[in-house]
Structures are given as C-alpha cells and as structure tokens.
Amino acid sequence: MRxxxxxxxxxxxxxLALAACGGGTSEGDAxxxxxxxxxxxxxxxxxxxxxxxxxxxxVGAALSLTGAAGSYGTSQKKGLELAxxxxxxxxxxxxxxxxxxxATDPKQGITVFEGFxxxxxxxxxxxTLSNTAFQAQPxxxxxxxxxxxxxxxxxxxxxxxxxxxxxxxTEAQVIPQTIAKAKEKYSLKKxxxxxxxxxxxxxxxxxxxxxxxxxxxxxxxxxxxxxxxDTDFRALLTEAKGLNPDAIVVSGLIEAAIPxxxxxxxxxxxxxxxxxxxxxxxxLMKDAGAAAEGVVVGAAWNSASSNEENTKFMADFxxxxxxxxxxxxxxxxxxxxxxxxxxxxxxxxxxxxxKAGLGAIKDLKTPLGTISINKDxxxxxxxxxxxxxxxxxxxxx
Amino acid sequence: MQQLLNGIFIGSxxxxxxxxxxxxxxxxxxxxxxHPAVFAVAAFVGIELVEVAGLSIWVALPIVxxxxxxLGVLIEWVAFRPxxxxxxxxxxxxxxxxxxxxxFIALLQxxxxxxxxxxxxxxxxxxxxxxxxAQVTLLQVAILVISIVLMVVLTLLVRRSRLGRGMxxxxxxxxxxxxxxxxxxxxxxSTFALSSALGAxxxxxxxxxxxxAQLGMGSAIxxxxxxxxxxxxxxxxxxxxxGGLALGLAEVFAVQYVGSSWRDMVAFxxxxxxxxxxxxxLFGARRVREV
Numbered sequence: 001m002r003x004x005x006x007x008x009x010x011x012x013x014x015x016l017a018l019a020a021c022g023g024g025t026s027e028g029d030a031x032x033x034x035x036x037x038x039x040x041x042x043x044x045x046x047x048x049x050x051x052x053x054x055x056x057x058x059v060g061a062a063l064s065l066t067g068a069a070g071s072y073g074t075s076q077k078k079g080l081e082l083a084x085x086x087x088x089x090x091x092x093x094x095x096x097x098x099x100x101x102x103a104t105d106p107k108q109g110i111t112v113f114e115g116f117x118x119x120x121x122x123x124x125x126x127x128t129l130s131n132t133a134f135q136a137q138p139x140x141x142x143x144x145x146x147x148x149x150x151x152x153x154x155x156x157x158x159x160x161x162x163x164x165x166x167x168x169x170t171e172a173q174v175i176p177q178t179i180a181k182a183k184e185k186y187s188l189k190k191x192x193x194x195x196x197x198x199x200x201x202x203x204x205x206x207x208x209x210x211x212x213x214x215x216x217x218x219x220x221x222x223x224x225x226x227x228x229x230d231t232d233f234r235a236l237l238t239e240a241k242g243l244n245p246d247a248i249v250v251s252g253l254i255e256a257a258i259p260x261x262x263x264x265x266x267x268x269x270x271x272x273x274x275x276x277x278x279x280x281x282x283x284l285m286k287d288a289g290a291a292a293e294g295v296v297v298g299a300a301w302n303s304a305s306s307n308e309e310n311t312k313f314m315a316d317f318x319x320x321x322x323x324x325x326x327x328x329x330x331x332x333x334x335x336x337x338x339x340x341x342x343x344x345x346x347x348x349x350x351x352x353x354x355k356a357g358l359g360a361i362k363d364l365k366t367p368l369g370t371i372s373i374n375k376d377x378x379x380x381x382x383x384x385x386x387x388x389x390x391x392x393x394x395x396x397x
Numbered sequence: 398m399q400q401l402l403n404g405i406f407i408g409s410x411x412x413x414x415x416x417x418x419x420x421x422x423x424x425x426x427x428x429x430x431x432h433p434a435v436f437a438v439a440a441f442v443g444i445e446l447v448e449v450a451g452l453s454i455w456v457a458l459p460i461v462x463x464x465x466x467x468l469g470v471l472i473e474w475v476a477f478r479p480x481x482x483x484x485x486x487x488x489x490x491x492x493x494x495x496x497x498x499x500x501f502i503a504l505l506q507x508x509x510x511x512x513x514x515x516x517x518x519x520x521x522x523x524x525x526x527x528x529x530x531a532q533v534t535l536l537q538v539a540i541l542v543i544s545i546v547l548m549v550v551l552t553l554l555v556r557r558s559r560l561g562r563g564m565x566x567x568x569x570x571x572x573x574x575x576x577x578x579x580x581x582x583x584x585x586x587s588t589f590a591l592s593s594a595l596g597a598x599x600x601x602x603x604x605x606x607x608x609x610a611q612l613g614m615g616s617a618i619x620x621x622x623x624x625x626x627x628x629x630x631x632x633x634x635x636x637x638x639x640g641g642l643a644l645g646l647a648e649v650f651a652v653q654y655v656g657s658s659w660r661d662m663v664a665f666x667x668x669x670x671x672x673x674x675x676x677x678x679l680f681g682a683r684r685v686r687e688v
C-alpha cells in the first residue's frame with residue numbers, strides 16, 4: 001500500500017511538472033499573438049470583403065457534445081462546421097475551427113476554456129449551457145479572450161465582462177414579443193401563469209412574463225408554481241381551469257411541458273398555452289401529439305423564416321447533413337458569420353480587434369434576421385412567434 | 398369534484414407503490430430501498446415493450462408485472478440473502494438494497510440515456526367521460542381498477558392461500574415458522590417477488606398517467622411511499638391503501654386551498670400530525686399482527 005502511494009505521488013508530480021511546462025509554452029504563444037504588432041500574422045491587408053489574412057483565425061468552440069445537453073451541442077457543431085465551409089468560399093480569411101466537448105459539465109467547460117485561452121485561440125464560441133457559461137466565462141474574461149455565446153439565454157451572461165458577447169436572444173427579449181403577439185391574436189384579458197419555482201432559468205422566465213403581462217395590461221388571475229421534478233399537474237390545471245382564463249402562460253422546461261400540455265387537454269382546457277423557450281423543442285409535438293396543437297412559443301428562429309440568408313442556410317444545411325437544422329444550428333451558424341464580420345471589420349484576428357468588431361456589429365443580415373449588438377453586448381433581432389399547427393411550429397401571423 | 402378525482406387517481410398509484418413497500422416490511426421486517434428503482438425500471442421496460450416491440454398495453458402490463466417479480470427475486474438473492482443471519486442484517490440489507498437500486502438506475506441510464514421517455518401517444522385509447530362536471534379519461538379509470546384489483550388479489554392471497562399463511566407465520570415468528578416446517582427462504586423470495594411486481598405495475602401506470610418517465614421518478618415517489626406506509630401503520634396493507642389515498646388527496650387540496658408552493662409542506666405536515674396523534678399509524682395494530 002505504502003509503495004503504491006509513493007508511486008502515485010511520483011507519477012502525479014511528474015504529470016504536474018509536464019502540465020506546467022505545457023502551460024508555460026502555450027502562454028508564450030498567447031502573448032506572441034496578442035501582443036501583435038506589425039510583424040504579427042494576426043494582422044493583414046485590406047478591410048471587409050477584401051481583407052486577407054495569411055494565417056487562419058483560430059476559433060475554439062466549447063460545446064456539450066455528450067451528457068445531458070448532448071443533442072444541443074451536436075446540432076451546434078453541425079452549424080459551426082457548415083459556417084466554416086461557407087466562409088471558406090468567401091476567400092481571404094480562413095478559420096481553424098477547433099471543437100471541444102465540455103460533456104455538459106461546468107468543470108470540464110472550465111478546463112476547455114483554459115486550454116483555449118492558453119493556446120492563443122483568437123475567439124471562443126460557447127459553451128452550450130448558461131450554467132457552464134457562468135463558470136467558464138470568467139477565465140476568458142481574465143485572459144482577455146472574446147467569447148461569443150450562441151445558445152445561452154439566461155440573464156447576466158454578458159454582464160460577466162466586456163469580452164463576453166452573445167447572439168442568442170434572451171427570454172427577456174423573446175417573451176414580451178410573444179405575449180404582445182398573443183394578446184393581439186387571441187385578445188387576451190385574463191391569464192393564469194404557471195412556472196417551476198426551483199429552477200433559476202424558469203424562475204427568471206416567470207419574472208419576465210409578469211413584467212410583460214403588466215406592460216400589455218393583461219390581468220394575471222393567479223400564479224401557480226410547481227417543482228421541476230413534478231409530472232402530475234392535474235391539481236394545478238384544475239385550479240387554473242376554474243378561473244376560466246383566456247390563456248395559460250407557462251415558464252417550464254420541456255420535461256414539464258409535455259405532461260403539462262397533455263394533462264391540460266385531457267382536463268378539457270382549450271385555451272391557448274403560451275410557453276417560454278423551454279417549450280421550443282420538436283419533442284413537444286412528437287411526445288404530446290395532438291395535445292400540442294395550439295401551443296404558442298416564442299423563438300429566436302423559425303425554419304419558415306423566408307429571408308434570403310435563411311433560405312441559403314436551410315438549403316446548405318440540408319445538403320450537407322441530410323436533415324434540416326434547428327435553432328441551435330442556426331444560432332451557431334450565425335455566430336460564425338458574426339465573428340467573420342468582426343474579423344474583417346479591422347482585418348485582424350487580434351483578440352482585442354475581434355472584441356471591438358463584435359461590439360460594432362449593426363444591421364447585419366443573418367439567418368436569424370437583421371442583427372445588431374447592443375451596448376450590453378447582447379444581440380438584438382426580431383423574435384418569431386410560433387404556434388403548433390398540424391404537428392409543426394408555424395409562424396403565428 | 399375534479400380535484401377529488403385527481404387526488405384519488407394519483408393516490409391509488411401511491412397506494413400500489415406503498416403496498417409493495419409495506420409487504421416486505423410487514424412480513425420480513427426489512428426495508429427494501431431498491432423498490433423505487435423497480436418503479437422506474439418498470440416504466441422504461443413498459444415503454445420499450447409498447448414502443449419497440451409494438452405490444453398492446455394490455456399485453457405489456459402483465460409482462461411488466463413478471464419483470465417486476467423477477468427483479469424482486471433478484472433483489473432478494475443479491476441484496477438480502479447473502480447478508481441474512483448477520484447481527485446487523487437489517488441495516489446491511491437497507492444499504493445493500495440502496496446499492497442495488499443504484500445499479501438498476503445506472504443500467505437504465507446506460508441503456509436509455511438521461512432523456513425523459515414516454516409511452517407512444519396512441520398506445521391507449523383516448524376516451525373521456527364527464528362525471529358530475531369532472532373530466533375523467535379511460536386511462537385513469539383503468540388505473541384505478543387495476544390498482545384496486547391488484548390490492549384485493551394481494552389481500553386474498555395473504556389471507557387465504559397457503560403462501561399467505563406461510564407469510565403470516567413468518568411475520569409472527571420466523572424461528573417458529575421454520576420449526577413448523579415452513580420453507581422460509583422460498584416464502585421470503587415470493588414476498589419480494591410479489592412486492593416488486595406491484596411496484597413495477599405502479600411504475601408503468603404512473604408513467605402512463607403523467608405521460609412521462611424519468612430516471613429519477615423512483616426517488617421522487619420514494620419519500621411519499623415511506624410516508625404512506627408510516628401513516629398507514631408499518632406493515633398494514635389496508636393502511637397503505639388509505640394512506641396512499643390520503644396523501645394524494647392532501648396534495649391536491651393543498652394546491653386548491655393553500656397554494657401550490659406549499660403542497661409538499663402541507664401534505665407532509667399532515668402526515669407528521671398523524672404521527673404525533675397516532676404513532677402506530679392509522680391502521681397499525683401495535684405489533685400484534687402484521688399484514
């Protein structure tokens with residue numbers, strides 16, 4: 001036992017020493033690339049579309065390819081890879097896209113971010129979940145490496161530092177647009193609000209709902225809370241039904257959404273159900289079946305959006321992957337477009353130049369719509385309000 | 398009226414789950430904490446049978462019952478039998494059954510991943526009735542009937558059959574039972590099989606009822622099951638039935654009259670009160686005869 005312990009100690013010391021060496025050299029690289037100067041490969045000639053950079057821009061993506069959020073991360077990966085290919089056709093700037101798996105684990109997310117910051121990566125994309133982002137982003141902020149979040153919707157993501165940007169609309173941006181649209185369409189006067197109270201994401205969604213209802217002058221007849229592990233909502237829904245609302249507004253994750261919607265229809269509730277981002281998932285129609293009809297969900301993107309950029313993106317994605325993209329892929333693809341725009345703005349891959357470029361994006365046409373980055377480093381564009389019709393999300397008009 | 402029915406339906410599933418729990422406890426004086434895992438495994442197996450094998454729900458349920466029984470045998474062989482006769486067999490069995498339950502869940506996760514699964518949308522005829530203004534689905538009625546039938550069968554089995562006599566003898570005094578020539582090992586195994594079969598059916602029914610099966614569904618109901626058997630009187634079958642219904646109703650009416658955020662507190666608070674007033678539980682006969 002004693003012997004094996006000694007061996008263990010020796011091995012780990014050796015490993016530490018190696019790691020230290022590794023860290024040392026890559027730190028050197030990072031300084032070289034960020035100190036820049038005229039001789040640096042990161043700068044180049046021309047601007048905008050004429051920009052040429054001799055070396056590829058190093059883009060590091062930390063995605064959840066495995067673990068609970070694995071399906072989201074895989075979709076994002078496809079979007080990024082497609083964008084890197086499409087951008088190659090634009091000439092002048094090439095992208096060295098490195099995708100690492102954070103395994104839906106904040107600890108691993110931190111490790112991946114540390115790797116990117118240390119090896120001179122010019123800009124970081126990701127991570128997939130807000131939860132991981134909150135823990136990993138400070139590392140990039142400290143290392144003065146710009147980060148572009150492509151799927152995180154929690155409030156406070158970009159408040160972590162001036163190097164953090166995002167292209168995904170927050171709940172706070174989508175929900176008010178959804179409620180305004182639904183009010184106009186269904187002439188809402190009185191609604192019941194339901195939310196899961198033990199989840200930070202759905203709780204903040206609830207607060208946004210409350211604010212939006214107040215602003216639109218819609219009465220909230222009653223707020224009903226549940227726990228995210230709950231699967232039986234009949235008691236709550238019976239209570240809601242008794243109040244005879246024009247709609248039920250729900251802030252919950254997809255795990256709750258499916259039983260909730262099914263049970264509501266079982267109890268004979270015919271009023272529209274308006275969901276937050278958690279409802280924006282094709283599984284809603286697959287698993288709730290006919291009960292999902294008439295559910296209203298706001299989203300940052302819809303496959304039916306007919307702008308030119310989206311049509312091209314849809315076609316390219318289908319050609320490459322065989323199946324159509326989802327919102328995660330669209331936001332990932334758009335993320336690369338934003339980075340390309342930022343790089344070309346100053347024709348430089350310097351971290352600080354990309355940061356400045358991202359911050360200056362205004363009215364850029366993308367598959368998500370026309371995007372501007374606001375002073376809080378969040379993207380702004382119109383949300384799409386969708387309604388489930390014949391088993392698919394269609395744009396609510 | 399609707400809330401009353403809601404409470405009865407969910408309560409009958411709690412009861413079915415708790416009866417399995419209390420059966421082992423009443424007869425063998427051991428708490429089988431792998432029971433919640435059986436609950437979850439059964440739901441996933443049931444979904445697999447309907448979705449992949451394409452069986453009708455009426456064929457799948459008896460198979461789930463059998464799978465549950467087999468799991469029960471496995472639990473007895475792996476988690477309880479090797480530890481029998483040790484001075485600390487009660488606690489050791491408690492821990493080893495937790496371990497086995499954990500293994501079941503891990504296997505389930507390896508096979509199905511962490512995603513929520515459900516029965517296909519059309520696996521049960523979507524018929525609805527209106528009773529005194531309340532909406533009831535055929536599925537809910539079926540769940541109630543299945544639960545009641547299983548409970549009645551179990552009670553008859555314990556009261557009337559040879560196996561039941563053996564069980565009651567062991568509950569009284571295992572040593573005396575052995576002396577009288579009762580095969581204690583076999584009856585122990587049968588008890589576990591029966592208990593897990595009930596837990597398994599409860600799991601499949603629950604997944605159908607709420608249209609959702611998650612890996613953690615067992616642990617979500619575990620505490621409720623424990624509460625039900627304590628309130629009903631440890632080891633009492635009718636106590637578990639009444640306790641289950643009481644908990645279901647308490648939850649539902651807590652939502653109605655107190656507020657949804659307070660549901661668990663009101664339900665468990667009530668249970669706590671019952672314990673204070675009647676420590677032996679509603680139907681506990683103070684160790685005179687269990688089961």
